[in-house]
Amino acid sequence: MLAGLVLLAGSVASFFLVDRRGAGTSAIPTATGNVAGASQPYRGVLFEAVGTDGAGEGARGRILLMGSMHVLRPQDHPLPESYVRAFELADAVIFELAEAMDAGDAALVQQHVTYADGSTLRDHLPAELYQRASAAAERAGISMADMANKKVYALAQGLSGSVLIRAGFTRRWGIETQLRSKAEQTGKPTSGFETLEQQLAVFSSLSDARQEILLRQTLDQMEQHADYGLRGIELWKDGDVDGLEALRVESEAADPELSRALFDDRHARWLPVIEQQLSTSEKTLLVVVGAAHLCGDGSLIELLLQRGYVISQW
Numbered sequence: 001m002l003a004g005l006v007l008l009a010g011s012v013a014s015f016f017l018v019d020r021r022g023a024g025t026s027a028i029p030t031a032t033g034n035v036a037g038a039s040q041p042y043r044g045v046l047f048e049a050v051g052t053d054g055a056g057e058g059a060r061g062r063i064l065l066m067g068s069m070h071v072l073r074p075q076d077h078p079l080p081e082s083y084v085r086a087f088e089l090a091d092a093v094i095f096e097l098a099e100a101m102d103a104g105d106a107a108l109v110q111q112h113v114t115y116a117d118g119s120t121l122r123d124h125l126p127a128e129l130y131q132r133a134s135a136a137a138e139r140a141g142i143s144m145a146d147m148a149n150k151k152v153y154a155l156a157q158g159l160s161g162s163v164l165i166r167a168g169f170t171r172r173w174g175i176e177t178q179l180r181s182k183a184e185q186t187g188k189p190t191s192g193f194e195t196l197e198q199q200l201a202v203f204s205s206l207s208d209a210r211q212e213i214l215l216r217q218t219l220d221q222m223e224q225h226a227d228y229g230l231r232g233i234e235l236w237k238d239g240d241v242d243g244l245e246a247l248r249v250e251s252e253a254a255d256p257e258l259s260r261a262l263f264d265d266r267h268a269r270w271l272p273v274i275e276q277q278l279s280t281s282e283k284t285l286l287v288v289v290g291a292a293h294l295c296g297d298g299s300l301i302e303l304l305l306q307r308g309y310v311i312s313q314w
Helices: 002-009 013-017 081-089 103-113 127-140 152-166 175-186 196-204 208-224 228-237 241-254 256-262 264-280 300-306
Strands: 045-050 062-068 092-097 190-194 284-290 310-313
Touching: 045 081, 045 300, 062 081, 062 175, 062 300, 081 175, 081 284, 092 175, 092 196, 092 264, 103 196, 127 152, 127 208, 152 196, 152 208, 175 284, 190 196, 190 264, 208 256, 228 241, 241 256, 256 264, 264 284, 264 300, 300 310
Parallel strands: 062 284, 092 190, 092 284
Antiparallel strands: 045 062, 045 310
16 A cells, blocks of 8 residues: 555655646635535544653644645645644644745656666566556556656556546645645745655655565556545545554555655654754644654654653644
8 A cells, every 4th residue: 555655655746646737836725715516524634742841852832733635626625624723823834845846846856757877667677567557557548658768666656646637636736735825925934844856865766676566556556446546535534543544554564665764764854853943932833744644653643742742633
C-alpha cells in the first residue's frame, strides 16, 4: 500500500501525478465558501497539542496539526468547520513546502524526474515489468513515449494519479492551495518545513531497487483494486486515524527503507522547526501536513507525546 500513501506523504507528488489543468490557484473556494453540489460534511484529521511544563525546551502555546489532502474535488468543499476554525485561531501556519508550487517550478521538477545520463525508463526496468507497466499506462491514458526518459518512480506516481484524475481530484481544490490563498488574503504569516528541491530529492534519490518496488506495488494494487488510490482519502474524511495507521503499517512491512525516508526521517527534521517557533512566543501554530504524517509509530503526534505535549483529536 505504500504507493497509495504517496499523496498522504508528500505535497510535491501532486505536482506531477495529478492533471496539470488543476494546478492553478485561481477561482478556488474560500475557507468558508460553499460549492454547488457539495458533499455532506465530514470530519478530516485534526489534532491539538498543548505544551505542559515538561513539553519541549521552552515550548509555549499550542499546536493545531491538520491532516491535509494535497488534492481534492469541488464536491469536497466546504471543508470541515473544525478546519476553518483551526485556520482562524492560528497566529501562523507551517506547510510542508515553504513556497507554493507553480508553473515556474516545472524545470526543477523535470530535473528530478528525468535521467540525466540519457538513459531511459526501459533501461532501468526488467523487460517483463516494462511490458506490464506499458499495458497499465495505456489503460490509464498515459503515453509511454512521453515517459521514455522519466524515472521509474515518476511512472509509478503517474499511474497512481490516473485514478485520482478520473475521479476529478486536482491541486486547485487541495487544502494547501486553499489555505495559502486565505493566508495571503488575511496577512497570516506562513512558512514551510522543506523547499521544493528538498522534497523532490526524497523521491528522486531513491535507488533503482526502491523505485522498482514502488512500481510493482502500484501495479499490484491497480490490478487488485481499481479505486485503491481513493482508500486513504475516505479514511481521512472519516477521521479514521486507526485506518490510516493500518495503511502505514502495511507500507512499512512492504518496504521499511522507503517508508522511513517518506516519514521518519522527515519528522525528525520537522519537530525542531515546530518547537523553535513555539519557543519564541506564546501563540497558536497551525501545522498543515499530509494526513499520514499524523498517524502511527514515529508520527508527529507520537513524537509530540514523547516530548510531553497533551494531545487531543478534534
